[in-house]
Amino acid sequence: MLSSSSPSTLEAHLGYWLRMVSNGVSLSFARKVECEGVTVAEWVFLRALYDTGSVAPSQLADRMAMTKGAISKLADRLLEKSLIERRANPADRRAHTLALNREGRELVPRLAALADENDEEFFGALAPDERRRLEQLLRKIAEERELTSVPVD
Numbered sequence: 401m402l403s404s405s406s407p408s409t410l411e412a413h414l415g416y417w418l419r420m421v422s423n424g425v426s427l428s429f430a431r432k433v434e435c436e437g438v439t440v441a442e443w444v445f446l447r448a449l450y451d452t453g454s455v456a457p458s459q460l461a462d463r464m465a466m467t468k469g470a471i472s473k474l475a476d477r478l479l480e481k482s483l484i485e486r487r488a489n490p491a492d493r494r495a496h497t498l499a500l501n502r503e504g505r506e507l508v509p510r511l512a513a514l515a516d517e518n519d520e521e522f523f524g525a526l527a528p529d530e531r532r533r534l535e536q537l538l539r540k541i542a543e544e545r546e547l548t549s550v551p552v553d
Contacts, residue, residue: 425522432514436507437481441552443511445474446483446500448550450508454487454499465549483507 410416426440433443448464449455455463461471475498478484483504489495500508523531541547 421522425518428521429515429518432518433511436511436514438483438507438511441474442478442481442483443515444550444552445471445478446504446508446511449484449498449500450505454497456489456495456497460498466552478504 430440433440438446444464445460448460452460452463457471457475458468460466461468464471475484475486479486483501484498485501487497487499489497523534526534
C-alpha cells in the first residue's frame with residue numbers, strides 16, 4: 401500500500417544544510433591554498449608537521465588517522481615541491497623521519513592565515529557566542545560518532 405504522505409524534502413534534513421555549508425567552505429579554502437601551490441590534504445600534512453618537528457611517517461599516520469600509504473603519497477608530493485625533507489633515522493638505518501624545511505616552515509603561517517580568512521568569510525556572520533555554540537555542537541556530534549580521522553578533502 402502506498403503512503404499518501406510525501407517523502408521529506410532535501411531541505412528538511414540537517415545533513416543537507418551541513419553538506420551545503422561544508423562544500424562551500426571546503427571549495428573556497430581549496431581555491432585559496434591552490435594559489436599557494438598546495439592541496440588541502442597537503443596543508444593538513446604541513447600543519448601537522450609544523451607542530452611535531454621531525455616525526456616518523458608511521459607516527460604521523462597515527463596522529464592524523466590516515467594510512468601509511470596515504471602519508472607516503474603526501475610526503476612524496478611535498479618532497480617534490482621542496483616543502484619537506486626526509487631524514488635518515490640515526491638509531492635505525494631502515495627508518496626515516498619527515499620534517500618541514502625552511503620553505504615549508506615559512507609557508508604554514510601563510511596557509512593558516514588563509515584558513516582564518518576562509519573561516520571569517522563563512523562564519524563571520526555569526527555572533528561570537530553562536531560561533532562557539534556551533535563548534536560545540538559539531539564537536540559533540542564528532543565525539544558521539546567517534547569521528548577521529550582528519551578531514552583532508
